Amino acid sequence: MSHQKRVLRPIRSDVAPPVTSPPVYRGDIDARGTAQDLVPRSLWVDFWDTLFFIFAGIAALVLTFMILANTVGHSFWGFPIAFIFWAVTAYLTLPRFHAIMTRIYVPDYFIGRTRTPDGLLGDPVNIGLIGTEEQIHQVMQDAGWTRADNVTLVSSWKIILSTITRRSYAEAPVSPLKIFGKTQAFAYQKEVDGNPEKRHHVRFWKTPDGWLLPGGHQVDWLAAGTYDSGVGFSFFTLQVTHRIDAETDFERDYIVESIQYAHPETHVEILHDFSSGYHARNGGGDAIRTDGALPVIVLNNEGLEPQEQEEIHLSSAHDLAYRMPLSLLVGSGMLIAVTLADIVNSVILALSRPALRAKLLEEGSGNDIELLDLFDQVDSNVLLTITGTVLVGFVAIYSAVHLFLLWSTLRGSSKARRLALLLTALNFAAITGGVLWGHQSLPLSTIFFQLGVAVFAMLAFTSDAAVQYTATRTFHMRDTKIVQRATHPKVLEHRAQRKAQKALKAQKMHNAQKAHNAQKAHKAQKAHKATSASSAHRA
Numbered sequence: 001m002s003h004q005k006r007v008l009r010p011i012r013s014d015v016a017p018p019v020t021s022p023p024v025y026r027g028d029i030d031a032r033g034t035a036q037d038l039v040p041r042s043l044w045v046d047f048w049d050t051l052f053f054i055f056a057g058i059a060a061l062v063l064t065f066m067i068l069a070n071t072v073g074h075s076f077w078g079f080p081i082a083f084i085f086w087a088v089t090a091y092l093t094l095p096r097f098h099a100i101m102t103r104i105y106v107p108d109y110f111i112g113r114t115r116t117p118d119g120l121l122g123d124p125v126n127i128g129l130i131g132t133e134e135q136i137h138q139v140m141q142d143a144g145w146t147r148a149d150n151v152t153l154v155s156s157w158k159i160i161l162s163t164i165t166r167r168s169y170a171e172a173p174v175s176p177l178k179i180f181g182k183t184q185a186f187a188y189q190k191e192v193d194g195n196p197e198k199r200h201h202v203r204f205w206k207t208p209d210g211w212l213l214p215g216g217h218q219v220d221w222l223a224a225g226t227y228d229s230g231v232g233f234s235f236f237t238l239q240v241t242h243r244i245d246a247e248t249d250f251e252r253d254y255i256v257e258s259i260q261y262a263h264p265e266t267h268v269e270i271l272h273d274f275s276s277g278y279h280a281r282n283g284g285g286d287a288i289r290t291d292g293a294l295p296v297i298v299l300n301n302e303g304l305e306p307q308e309q310e311e312i313h314l315s316s317a318h319d320l321a322y323r324m325p326l327s328l329l330v331g332s333g334m335l336i337a338v339t340l341a342d343i344v345n346s347v348i349l350a351l352s353r354p355a356l357r358a359k360l361l362e363e364g365s366g367n368d369i370e371l372l373d374l375f376d377q378v379d380s381n382v383l384l385t386i387t388g389t390v391l392v393g394f395v396a397i398y399s400a401v402h403l404f405l406l407w408s409t410l411r412g413s414s415k416a417r418r419l420a421l422l423l424t425a426l427n428f429a430a431i432t433g434g435v436l437w438g439h440q441s442l443p444l445s446t447i448f449f450q451l452g453v454a455v456f457a458m459l460a461f462t463s464d465a466a467v468q469y470t471a472t473r474t475f476h477m478r479d480t481k482i483v484q485r486a487t488h489p490k491v492l493e494h495r496a497q498r499k500a501q502k503a504l505k506a507q508k509m510h511n512a513q514k515a516h517n518a519q520k521a522h523k524a525q526k527a528h529k530a531t532s533a534s535s536a537h538r539a
Helices: 043-071 078-105 133-142 153-165 248-262 317-322 326-351 353-377 380-411 414-436 444-461 464-487 489-538
Strands: 113-115 121-124 127-130 186-192 198-206 221-233 240-244 267-271 278-281 287-290 294-298
Touching: 043 078, 043 414, 043 444, 078 444, 121 221, 121 287, 127 248, 133 186, 133 248, 153 326, 198 248, 221 248, 248 287, 248 294, 326 380, 326 444, 326 464, 380 414, 414 444, 414 464
Parallel strands: 127 294
Antiparallel strands: 113 121, 127 221, 186 198, 198 221, 221 240, 267 294, 278 287
C-alpha cells in the first residue's frame, strides 16, 4: 500500500487588471437572481425544528424562574433547591441561550476556531494533515496515544468516577467540538499522572472534498490539540468541565513531535502566519494564546486496515448505552418514566373514589355548587366509576401514543421525534399556563419532576446530536426499505415474470415480422415469375 507524496500548493496570487471603463455594480438582485443552497432542505422541516429549538429555550427559562421563586421562603429546602437551580441554569438554560444567540452572531464558516455544541467559539485549530484516516490511527497509536471513547451514558459515568477516585481511564471521552457543522470524527489522548484530570488530547475532522484553507492550501484533515490542566467551572455556562492550558502552541508542538518521533518518514511543513497571533478565550472561558502558525503533517506510512462502521441495534442494551446520543437516550428514558408514572397515578386516582371526588371538585373551582348538585341528583358511585374509566382510558391511549413515538424516535424517526416534541410542548404549556394565568399552585415535586423532565426532554430532542441522529437513521431506513423491497422474493418473481412476458412478446413480434417478411418475399417472387412469363410469351 503506497501513497503518493503530496506537498502544499503555493499561495495563489493574481494581479488585478487595470480598470479602463466606468465601474458597474453587478449586485442587482433582480438581475442576478437568488442563490441556491448546495444541500437544500425543506422549509417546513426547518420551520418546525427552529420553532421547537426556541420553545425549548423559553421553557428552560420559565422553569429556572419557577425554581428561583420557590427557593425564596424555604429555609430548610433552600440549599437543595439552590443546587437544583444551579444545575438547571448551568446545564439547561444557559447552554440553550448561548445556542440561540450564537446562531445569530457567530460566523458559521471556517475562521480557524472550533465551536462548542452551544455555538461558542472553542479551541483553536492548530494542525493540518495530509493522509488517510487509517494512516492517522497508525501514527497516533505508534506514538503512544489512545483513542478516546465517544461521549455516551457509560463513558460519561466512567470519567466521573475515574476523576473522583483518581483512577486511570485511558480512553476517557473528550467533549464534542465542531468544524464544518460536524463533531470531530475521532480524538486521541494521553493521561498525565494516571487519571483523566490532566491529559493531552487532540480532535480530528475530515475536510470536505475540494475545500481549501485560507490562502489556497489543501489538506485532508484538521486537528485541534490542547492540554487539560485540571477541572473547574466554565465561565460561560457554570458547568463542571476541564480547564486547558492557555499556551496552546506547546501542545500543538508536542503532538507534531510525537508523530515525527514515532514515524521519522513523516514530512511537516509550517504555514507561518496562517492566522494572526491572538489572545482569546475558548468555550469554557479559558484563556488561549497562539502564534498563528499551522503545521501541516504529510503522512507517508502504510496505515491500519480500514474498519467498517457497525450498525446500531435497538434491541441491544449495549448499543443503546454505548452508541446512541446521550441526550436523546436520557431524555427518552425520563419521558418514559413520567408516562408510566401518569398511568399508575390515573389508576390509583380512579380506584380511590374520595380522592377522585375531591379532584373533580378541585378542578371545578368556581363550579363547585353545580358539581355538588350533580352528585346529589345521580348516583355518585356510578358517576365516579364512569369518570374514572374515562380518565384511565384517556391516559392509557395518550400514554400508548407517547410511548410509541418515543420508541420510534429511538429507532431514528425524525417525524416521531417532532410529534413527541409537540406532545411534550403542549403538556408543558398546559401546566405552566395553569400556574401563570390560572393562579394554580404546584407542589415542588411537580415542578422538579414533570416540568423538569419535560424541559430536559425538549432540549435533548432539539439538540444537534438528536437531529443528526434521527435524520441519518431516517434516510438509512428509507434506503434499507427500498433495497428490501427490491430484493423481496415476490418482487423478484414478479420481475422475472414480467421479463419472461416481455421476452415472449418480443419473440412473438419477431416471429410475426419474420412471417410477414416471408409472405412479402413470396408475393414478390410470384410477381417476378409472372413478369418473366409475360415477357417470354411476348417474345
